[in-house]
Amino acid sequence: MSEEYIRDIVERTSKELYLGVVGPVRSGKSTFIRKFVESLILPNVHDEDLYKKVVDELPQAADGRTIMTTEPKFIPNQIMSINLDDLDVKVRLVDCVGFVIPNSKGYTDDEGPRMVHTPWFEEPIPFKDAAEIGTRKVIEDHSTIGIVMTTDGSICDFSREDYLEAEERTINDLKQLDKPFIVVLNSRHPQKQETQALRDTLVEKYDVPVLPISVENISLRDVNRVLKEALYEFKIKELNIKVPSWISVLNENHSVKRQFDDVIKNVSNEYQKLRETNKIVEALRENEFISDVQLTAVDPASGSAEITVVCKDELYNEIIESIIGQKLDDRGEFISLLQEYREAKHEYDSISSALHMVRQLGYGIATPRIEDMKLDKPEVVKQGSRYGVKLRAIAPSIHMIKVDVESTFEPIIGTEQQSQDLINYIMQDYDRDPLSVWKQDIFGRTLDSLVVDGINAKLYVLPDKARQKFRDTLEKVINKGSGGLIAIIL
Known part of the structure; x- marks a missing residue:
């Protein structure tokens, strides 16, 4: 295996x-383990005693219909550490009791079902139970990667049909567990067209990688392929979908932002394996707002992937128009609006603190800007026998006062029942949309227009002279003080 992939899968x-x-x-599990150990592990075992121990523990295989593995076996028996490409790696394989297939021998004896010893129970259990329980426990508790062995029927005295039920049961069981796994299709002729067609059928049926391999003649290259395919069956730990910055900065309640969030959430939930990053790319390309999607980075070692999304140019224009609230005919109009908004923002920034205060406290003050300050000509002043300089500045401060204004509208319409009917009409959609009450039509006018007229009538009844007196009084209080007492006479 290349150093890149061995490091990735080790990490x-x-x-x-x-x-x-x-x-x-009878699908070649023991043979696969023996060949795997001989190809990848033993060449990296440099302790002679340990080497012999591992060789002695290798499972034996034979032709025929008799089942060879009659109990779960760990190879090596104790977890061992080897050095692969300058990395210290703990390794162990588990040879599991297989699911029984028709016409196989060795899972029964003269007394009935053959009893099997397992590491998980003190007492022996029936062979079939050992296969079912062992498959789950081996993958769930003792494995970081699962290998499902099956065959096209060319390796021994069984037909392809004999393996179908056990194969399907094994794969479906593993799909219920949260571990990556692949399928090895054991065949004497893995390159034949018929074998490749069977591989395609299994991939379509189970949606897992299937590798046709002659396990009896397996090479280090084949072992590398198995580990590489298994590497991409791990789940994605981190998926970074990079959208244009002008999408990212949109408010969460913006319709386009919500749609993007929903799309990303859906694809993240549907596709979770590292192998499925290309499917995520294809799913994103189907979105109406997206013009291009590229898989820009994949790191199998960390389980991270990065996808870059390019949006259609017209979407940018649509978002701009939705934000400013009007359609733009050309770029000149857009530039003109930006200039207006810049001026408006400059003015708003000067009073925003006052607005915040008045909404919280009922009274807000905006401190003057430097450009609004006016400095009188400095003059020399005398205090006793000493002299000094008098600096006088005038700056306008904006004061905001929140005043609750009441507006009452009391139409006389007839009977009590008619009055109650009018109330029911006005409030009919209030629970669903509280603001809808203001748009209810009463005597040819909406309720909000009637209320606004009543408020305006009170607001503008205060004469200009009285407003000026309020201003003058407040100015004197601020500049000269009042000892905490304010008296206003109008």
């Missing part, structure tokens, strides 16, 4: 390369 498994090999009986 992704936290330096614990534990392979659980499961599947139907």
Whole structure:
């Protein structure tokens, strides 16, 4: 295996390369483990005693219909540490009792179902139970990667049909567990067209990677392929979908932002494996707002992927128009609006603190801006025998006062029932949309226009002279003080 991929899979498994090999009986599980150990592990074992120990523990295989693996077996028996590409890696494989297939021998004896010893129970259990329980426990508790062995029927005295039920049961069981796994299709002729067609059928049926391999003649290259395919079956740990900055800065309640968030959430939930990043790309390309999607980075070691999204130019224009509230015919109009908004923002910034205060406290003050300050000509002043300089500045401060204004509208319409009917009419949509009450039509006018007229009548009844007196009084209080007492006479 290339250093790149071995490092990736070692890091992704936290330096614990534990392979659980499961599947139907007589499919080549023991042979796969023996060849895997001989190809990848033994060449990296430099301790002679440990080397011999591992060789002695390798499972044996044979032709025929008799089941060879009659109890779960760990190879090596104790987890061992080896050095792969300058990385210390803990390795172990588990040879699991397989699911029984028709016409196989060795899972029964003269007394009935064959009893099997397992690491999980003190007492022996029936062979079929050992296969079912062992498959789950091996993958769930003792493996970082699962390998499902099956065959096209060319490796021994069984037909392809004999393996179908056990194969399907094994794969479906593994899909219920939260572990990455792949399928090895054991065949004497993996390159034949018929074998490749079967591989395609299995991929379509189970939606998992299927590798046709002659396990008896497996090479280091084949072992590398198995680990590489398994690497991409791990879940995505971090998915970074980079959208244009002008999408990211939109308010959360903006319709386009909500749609993007929904699309990203949906694809993230639907596709969770590292292998499925291309499917995420294709799903995003179907969105009406997106013109292009590129998979810009994948890091199998960390399980992260980065996807860059390019949006259609017209979407940018639509968003601009939705924000400013009017249609733009050309760029000149847009520039003109930006200039107006800049001036408006400059004015708003000078009073925003006062608005915040008046909404909270009922009274707000906007401190003067430097450009609004006026400095009188400095003059020399005398105090006793000493002299000084008098600096006098005048600056306008804006004071805001919140005054609750009442407006009452009392139409006389007839009977009590008619009055109650009018109330019911006005309030009919209040629970669903509280603001809708203001748009109810009463005597040819909306309720909000009637109320606004009543408020305006009170607001503008205060004469200009009285307003000026309020201003003058407040100015004297601020500049000269009042000892905490304010008396206003109009």
